Amino acid sequence: MLFTDTIYALSSGALPAGVAVIRLSGPAAAAAVVRLCGVLPPARVATLRTIRTRNGDPLDSGLVVYFPGPASFTGEDCCELQVHGGRAVVTAILNELADMEGLRHAEAGEFSRRAFQNGKLDLVEVEGLADLIAAETEMQRRLAIEQSGGGQSALYAGWAKRLIHARAMIEAELDFADEDDIPGAVSASIWPDMERLRLEIEDHVARAGLAEIIRDGLKIVIAGEPNAGKSSLLNALAKRDVAIVTEIAGTTRDVLSVDLSLAGFSVKLFDTAGLRETEERVEREGIRRAREVIANADLVLLLSEKPEGFHIDEALPEKAPVIRVATKLDRPAADWQPQDADIFLSTRTGEGMTELLEVLQSQLPDLAGNTSLSMPSRRRHVDCLRQASAALERSLAAEGLEIRAEQLRLASDALGRITGRVDVENLLDVIFSEFCIGK
């Protein structure tokens, strides 16, 4: 594909800033820099230049870098103007660029799209870059680096290679089937490896849930009777006054949520309406919504201010763990026994809060140390991997070499779609639109 347009955009963040980076990519990038700075700096050497309007008036003095293609981020000729990050400075330079022939402002993700189309990045790496830019927690960063740095792509490429080898062996057998001196089972040796491959893919897919927790955060829902102290706990954990707290039972109606970072993980903490039978319409709707988030929780903190309060007739999630939290421990009223709850706390005195945080951390996946974060990070990857695994399974079960070979081809195609080597044109708009402008 040929791009005739040269694109430009402010690639750094919000202005004002100490320094702003304006990137250009395309055939007219070098000429544009010559127009602004006189002469082109030597390739890949940051060089201090005065940037001028076409009338020769100085706009700014900045560092200019020229990356001749194909050895650039996009594979095209690229230039960077690293200028003072004032709004008027950047606007003036962008206006100069807008007036030049063949130049236009970049669309969201367009630099990365060109890098993909020029073979600099594959789709997994592109998606990893989008994740890296969005990463807010340490685990999100590590997962994104695994994807954007090519680690994941190398794994899939290795699998694709094994499939190609197997298909080649089958082709050879089919081609020479009539000749007596070719042993009948050239391809027999490949099936144990195809079975292993299928298991490897299945193991890999099984880690997708972990990736989802890293990307989207662990969903922890605070539930329990009205007045149990749910909103007080949300505020205590968030360390801000997010939810309304009153002594009136039935205060919270809407589902509230705050994002926390816990041991490098992102956690989404939900406060819900107290669960009880009621005729009050607004409260009933609040309780319906509470049940909905409880059903989708990764972890439920079930709160009660008295031992019998845990026996609610509510549908708790089937798979997610439930931690029983005894509240308002500072009050002498309730007669708690050690077996009544998992955690005893008071948000008023802070007692038990450390223990609660420890229990929450113990519920997070153990990814300490150098554990590899090799896992499918997106639904799209999981879908392709499942298709590959299913095709492998059909191939292993089928009779007849032609049919088995056809299924292996389908498995190859499914793997190829993950990194974008096979028919993904329709996906590209979706993937690149996730990016910010200038990336």
Ligand SMILES: Nc1nc2c(c(=O)[nH]1)N(C=O)[C@@H](CNc1ccc(C(=O)N[C@@H](CCC(=O)O)C(=O)O)cc1)CN2
């Ligand atoms: N100033 C600046 N910082 C930046 C970027 C940028 O574009 N500009 N990046 C933007 O994302 C990231 C760095 N990524 C980059 C990736 C490849 C190439 C590049 O020139 N690749 C060539 C040469 C490789 C080499 O010299 O080893 C190539 O792949 O052929 C540059 C930046 C983060 N920091």
Ligand SMILES: Nc1nc2c(ncn2[C@@H]2O[C@H](COP(=O)(O)OP(=O)(O)OP(=O)(O)O)[C@@H](O)[C@H]2O)c(=O)[nH]1
């Ligand atoms: N003594 C004491 N009172 C508490 C504690 N935590 C909450 N309370 C009080 O208990 C009452 C109810 O607290 P909330 O946090 O609003 O309870 P809730 O579970 O969110 O209640 P609903 O939203 O109505 O379901 C308020 O008056 C709080 O001040 C605590 O640790 N100690």
Ligand SMILES: [Mg+2]
């Ligand atoms: Mg509340």
